[in-house]
Amino acid sequence: MSQLSPRSTGPQPTGIRTTTTRTTARDGGYSELATMVREAGLLHRRYGYYWTKLILVPVVTAAMIAAFVIIGDSWWQLATAVVFAFVFTQIAFLGHDAAHRQIFRSGRWNDWICLIVGDLFVGMSYGWWQHKHTRHHANPNQEGADPDIELPVMSFTPAQVAAKRSRPVRWLIGHQGWFFFPILLLEGLSLHASSVRRVFARGELRRRAVEVSFLAVRILGYLALVLLVLPPGKAAAFLGVQLGLFGFYMGMSFAPNHKGMPLVPHDMKLDFLRRQVLMSRNIRGGRTIDFLMGGLNYQIEHHLFPSMPRPHLRRAAPMIRAFCDANGTRYTETGLLQSYAIVTRHINQVGLGDKDPFSCPLLELRQVASKTE
Template sequence: MTTPHPHGRLRAASDFAELAQRVRDSGLLRRRYGYYWTKLILAPVVLAACLVAFVVIGDTWWQLITAAVLAVVFTQIAFLGHDAAHRQIFASGKWNDWVSLIVGDLLVGMSYGWWQHKHTRHHANPNKTGSDPDIELPVIAVTADAATRRRAGALGWVQAHQGLLFFPILLLEGISLHASGISRVARSERLARRWVEVAFLTVRLLGFLVLVFLVLSPGIAFAFLAVQLGLFGFYMGISFAPNHKGMPIVPRGMTLDFLRRQVMMSRNVRGGRFVDVLLGGLNYQIEHHLFPSMPRPHLRRAAPIIAAYCREQGVPYTAVGLFSSYAIVVRYINRVGLGERDVFACPLVEQRLAIVAGD
């Protein structure tokens, strides 16, 4: 492998430093306390209103509509927990941690400790083989090597058809998110505030189950939980899927500077204010990866600044429409599932070699 020239590394580092200065000068890293306090107050109020409505409506199949509404509410609250975990809300790390614990564990039922550990690794090396847990999925193969290792039995059949099954599989994501968090909290490895998470998850998950079966008859209760968990997982899945899947996969041994590592492996989703709200700001994935602590409402304003800078530096900046992003993802994982080795054009390696050669 070609060794990068030290001047190339210094130049690449200064590339991001210059961008960071532009963003800082624009004031887009300032806190948005009013915005977030409004959301922090509304989140439990809206959730409480939904639960009151659930009790008042009583034992009826109309509760499946309530289940769908709760799936949306839980996902929107999870987006708020994501912001807190990235230190977007408060300057104090402890305040952000406690917001994440309350919002994630107590309101949504997802372990903050599990998610933080996994998500930090993803942000450090998006789409890098052996480093990014988001491309090591239990059912869907995101890399050609993963598809090759698993091509046997029922799982092999699923992966061979994973392009067709991608969206139906997302209906199981809600169960997976809850189960992964419980598994992490239950393990003996070190976990900060373990007993807080145990208490919050117990209250949220068991309390919700008890409430559902107290209000609803068994048949309606199981249907309600299936709809709520299925749509919650589906919504979470379609919010995160467009961000990186179908973008270049970084080989294990390749090292990229921060700017290119974050921009070239990420994809933005265009669509205006509606998509901003629908995806909780995750549609500005490039901006979020470059500046994880930037408050969500500033991402829209940062996007044109960062896009223009990337054009100046010759760094590919990808932004597509919402439905186009899903088409790209499905087409990509379908090709992986069918066993194609070269499932993407590889401008990444060529550009890296060009950068080195230019030094």
């Protein structure tokens, strides 16, 4: 309960308005916060920043392909595979920004950037990602609603653990936190496979023909290039390293954001501000972490203002932290390594049968209140 009480925040950043009592508005004070953020100019577009990155995408990709061809039949290509994995992940971060309308005002322009960057350069279906990621943003860490806590090989809730009754399986689940990060080595292959399944599955999918065409060029063209330059053995090693590290890098960037934060029962109603802040975690680390994680380290700010350009997230963080502190909403921020330790520990707790390892502080408060009535 003390987690929700107002905390002393010391001197406030210039321009920050604070309150001394807990906000009681239906949106948890989000309207007031949004006004502050808008007045600070933090929702303005950063065209120079994003055009620079968009121009670099084909330039860097062409340079990598040229280097790959020049190096030719050599085991040094495994080092090239590492660079490819890094570059593809960085490009995927840019697609993520476009999907959230951070780059252009025009939804159509952002959509086409997602299709070109995501489908054609990375090999991930924009339609698949948009459907999945939109549900996550609407209901972070909510049981039965957030697809990011519904994975076939992991259990994130007690109900998921209870459904797996085989003794060997339950032993593995009890230690699943230790397997979580190695499993991420398969995430790259899974992302491509999920994308292909989505574009050929039944159901509505805008610009299906474009996605099929772009994915075919990216995936088949990339495989053809690798097999033309490298013999089968080295080609398999190259693809294994590239896909493995791509998935690992993606997973290591997304996993710290919500794993190990409170889980919310499916039928629980929360105001928008607390729904987004209490279920998200920021990662400290300065500009190096900002770059390596593609801005995902400012997960609280991103969830509150998904269309905020990436460079503004750093500037918005002190303002949002001060507002949350003043209104008694817990704002969670940790170091990167500490976040991974938290993820591992909590996933293991779920697997070992802890009935409420991610207990929501708001739910606890309501339960205490109901007992005292």
